[in-house]
Amino acid sequence: MTKPLLAERKKKKIGSKPGNKIALINARLIDPASGMDEVGGLTIKKGKIAELGPELRRNAPEGYDVIDCGGHILCPGLIDMLVHTGEPGFEHRETLATASRAAAVGGVTTIICMPDTDPVIDDMALVDFIERRARDTAIVNVHPMAAMTRGLEGEEMTEIGLLKEAGAVAFTNGADSIASARVMRRTLDYAKDFDALIVHSLEDADLAGSGVMNEGEVSSRLGLSGIAAAAEIIMLQRDMELAQLTGAQYHAAQISTAGSLRVMRRAKAHGLKVSCGVSVNHLTLNENDIGPYRTFLKVRPPLRSEEDRMAMVEGLVSGDIDVIVSGHNPKDADVKRRPFAEAEDGAIGLETLLPAALRLYHAGQIELPALLRAMTSAPADLLKLPAGRLQKGAPADLILVDLDTPWVVDPDLLQSKSKNTPFDESQLQGRVLHTIVNGNTVYTLSDDH
Secondary structure, eight states: OOOOOSSOOSOOEEOOOOOSOEEEEEEEEEETTTTEEEEEEEEEETTEEEEEEGGGSSOOOTTOEEEEOTTOEEEEOEEEEEEOOOTTTOTTTOOHHHHHHHHHHHTEEEEEEOSOSSSOSOSHHHHHHHHHHHHHHOSSEEEEOEESBGGGOSSSBOOHHHHHHHTOOOEEOTTSOOOOHHHHHHHHHHHHHTTOEEEEOOOOHHHHTTOOEESSHHHHHHTOOEEOTHHHHHHHHHHHHHHHHHOOEEEESOOOSHHHHHHHHHHHHTTOSEEEEEEHHHHHOOGGGGTTTOGGGOOSSOOOOHHHHHHHHHHHHHTSSOEEEOOBOOOOHHHHSSOTTTSOOOBOOTTTHHHHHHHHHHTTSSOHHHHHHTTTHHHHHHHTOSOSSOOTTSBOOEEEEEEEEEEEOOGGGOSSSSOOOTTTTOEEEEEEEEEEETTEEEEEOOTTO
């Protein structure tokens, strides 16, 4: 039995690359896309899944490097649809290299990076830069989202067709909503012609005003200005009307309120091509966790009430919420260790995405395949990526997970360059033991942990 860890004190083994032919045996195979949940194994050849099934439970083919999974979960690597990397322009906060190392430790084999860099990713050359830079420095798959509007200013639409051709997997206005309904409608219309996915953040800036946390009893008690849930709901309702008008593919980047969930359910019931995500923060934390003005829990959208959090969990269980994201947004100490009202929004989350999400599983609130689906096949389907599933010929992007290992988050030991985790000193249960990307081992939890 694994002993509880007060903190992780040993070095992680990152970047080990065994041969190209690997057999993983004695595993519990979970493939959320097909519903597979059985004891077995699989083989990897030339970066792809070659064979899988119960017949590989104990015996590996000759000539393969063998990994005995010890009965642990073997599933597709996670796909995180909302990651701020910092590169280019904010490398002091995070780089593609450091973000990818954090991702590997957390079992995230594909990160989708946001375009709010400096310069903004609103040009084909910048999409190409991200892809080339990732090939040179990252140890997981990296795909860029491109900006919907020039400079993320919400006024002039970008060249969506050319950006998609250059490699952008979706289009977003970053953390800001597009205030103009006319611009949003034109963008959705144009995106439909190129079968492009629009990913939109939700906050009516006028209604949110100078708010810094969820509006309610807690904000009043703390003496902080609040952001009403209506600021999110109103923007989502507007977008649903425009999605119906245009017939475009629309994804709400993050919802955080019970009212938003009701809006999304109605839109789906009417057959609109819409989907939504939720951050692991809004599934596992609420406004009370802010406590004595803890700025690492100042995020956007703000942490909501416990009733809203429970609504997010229920929406995930029902399938009305499609994906879980980390909302990874590194910020340095200079902008976070300030009075709460002055601190910037943002929290890192790549390394804690899966362990934090497993809180719901351990609490009996959701079945494991459904939880994993929201971080594997669901985002893969939305983004039209070949990853996110266990099947012959699929990319060998895989993780081996111990569901039971307890540990305590020590920010100093996280791989991210910034340390602004909302789970500082939190007790989590579950660790990634092994991460494989395109058939190469990029992370192994050391045996002496």
